[in-house]
Amino acid sequence: MSFNLTIILVILGCAIVTLIPRIIPFLVVRNITLPVPITKWLSFIPICILTALVVDSIIIEDESLISIDWSVLTVIVPTLIIALWTKSLSVTVIAGIVFMAIVRYIFN
Amino acid sequence: MLKVIDMEENNLTFHQGVKDCIPTLIGYISIGIAAGIVGVSSNLSILEIALLSTLVYAGASQFIICALLVSGSPISVIILTTFIVNLRNFLLSMTLAPHFTKYSLMKNIGIGALVTDESFGVAINKIIKGEKINDQWMNGLNITAYISWIISCVLGAIFGKWISNPEIFGLDFALTAMFLTLLVLQLQSIKEGKLKLYISLVLYVVITMYLLSMFVPSHIAIILATIIVATIGVMRDK
Structure with missing residues (x-):
C-alpha cells in the first residue's frame, strides 16, 4: 500500500476543517430561532455568492x-x-462548454 | 388542497433528488477528473486521491492541497489554508440549515457534511421558486454528487497520464456556466418590485469582487464580497 504518513495527516486535518463550516450551522440553527434581519440577510446570500463565483472565474x-x-x-x-x-441548466452548461471549446480552438 | 400538497411531497423523493443532480454532473465530472490528474502529477497515489476526494470533498481545496504538498509546505499551513478556502461553505450551510430544522440531528449532520456550491445552488433555486424541499430529495442530490465526484477523481488519477490538458475541451467552463444559470434562474423568480434591488446587488458584487481581488486571494474575496453586499441588501430593503 502506498500511504505516506504526512499525506494521511494532511488529508485527515483537511477533512476536519472542511467538515466544521459545513456542519456547524446545521447544529446551531436547530436550537435557536433566527432574528428577522438575519433571515433577510441570508436571503441575499445565494445571489451574492453565485455572482461572486462567476466574477471569480x-x-x-x-x-x-x-x-x-x-x-x-x-x-x-x-x-x-x-x-x-x-x-x-443542462442545456446552458453544454452550450457553455461548446462555446468555450470554440473560443479556445479559434484563439489558440 | 391536501391533494396538491401530497403530490408535491411525492415529487420530493430520493430519486427526484438524483434526477435534479444530473444537470450539475458535467461540472463534477470534469473538475473531478482534473483534480485526479493534478493529484497524480503531485505524486499522490490513486488510493490517496480516493481518500482525499472522499474525506475532503472540495474541488478548489483539493487543487490547493496538491499544490502545497508539492511545494513542501508544513502540514499546519496546508490545513489552515484549506480551512480558509472552505469557509464560504459556512454561508451556504447557514442559508440551507433553517429548511431542515425539523429533521433529526444525524440527518442534519449528513446533509451538512455534503453541502457544495452546486448542491446549494440547486436546492436554493427550488426554495426561491417557492417549492418545498425535504431530507430525501436533498440526500438524493447530495449523494449523487458525492459519488460522481469520488469516481471522477479516481478516473482522473487512473487515466491522468493520457489526458494532459482537460482545459482544451472547454470543460472547465462547466462550473461557471452552471453558476451563471443558477443566478439567472434565481433572478427570474424574484418578484417584480424587488428585481431592481437584486440587480443592483449583482452589480455591487461585481465591483466589490474586482476591488477586493487586488488585495486578497480570490477565496477571501468571495466571502467578503458576499458578506458586504448581503449586508447592503438588508440595509436597502426597507
Missing part, C-alpha cells in the same frame, strides 16, 4: 496585479443569452 490573480480572462468573459455573453432563453 473572470478574474486572473497574478503575483500583485489582476487581469481579466477575456476568453471567459467572451463566452459568458452567449452563455448568458442561452440561460435567459432556455432557462435550462
Whole structure:
C-alpha cells in the first residue's frame, strides 16, 4: 500500500476543517430561532455568492496585479443569452462548454 | 388542497433528488477528473486521491492541497489554508440549515457534511421558486454528487497520464456556466418590485469582487464580497 504518513495527516486535518463550516450551522440553527434581519440577510446570500463565483472565474490573480480572462468573459455573453432563453441548466452548461471549446480552438 | 400538497411531497423523493443532480454532473465530472490528474502529477497515489476526494470533498481545496504538498509546505499551513478556502461553505450551510430544522440531528449532520456550491445552488433555486424541499430529495442530490465526484477523481488519477490538458475541451467552463444559470434562474423568480434591488446587488458584487481581488486571494474575496453586499441588501430593503 502506498500511504505516506504526512499525506494521511494532511488529508485527515483537511477533512476536519472542511467538515466544521459545513456542519456547524446545521447544529446551531436547530436550537435557536433566527432574528428577522438575519433571515433577510441570508436571503441575499445565494445571489451574492453565485455572482461572486462567476466574477471569480473572470478574474486572473497574478503575483500583485489582476487581469481579466477575456476568453471567459467572451463566452459568458452567449452563455448568458442561452440561460435567459432556455432557462435550462443542462442545456446552458453544454452550450457553455461548446462555446468555450470554440473560443479556445479559434484563439489558440 | 391536501391533494396538491401530497403530490408535491411525492415529487420530493430520493430519486427526484438524483434526477435534479444530473444537470450539475458535467461540472463534477470534469473538475473531478482534473483534480485526479493534478493529484497524480503531485505524486499522490490513486488510493490517496480516493481518500482525499472522499474525506475532503472540495474541488478548489483539493487543487490547493496538491499544490502545497508539492511545494513542501508544513502540514499546519496546508490545513489552515484549506480551512480558509472552505469557509464560504459556512454561508451556504447557514442559508440551507433553517429548511431542515425539523429533521433529526444525524440527518442534519449528513446533509451538512455534503453541502457544495452546486448542491446549494440547486436546492436554493427550488426554495426561491417557492417549492418545498425535504431530507430525501436533498440526500438524493447530495449523494449523487458525492459519488460522481469520488469516481471522477479516481478516473482522473487512473487515466491522468493520457489526458494532459482537460482545459482544451472547454470543460472547465462547466462550473461557471452552471453558476451563471443558477443566478439567472434565481433572478427570474424574484418578484417584480424587488428585481431592481437584486440587480443592483449583482452589480455591487461585481465591483466589490474586482476591488477586493487586488488585495486578497480570490477565496477571501468571495466571502467578503458576499458578506458586504448581503449586508447592503438588508440595509436597502426597507
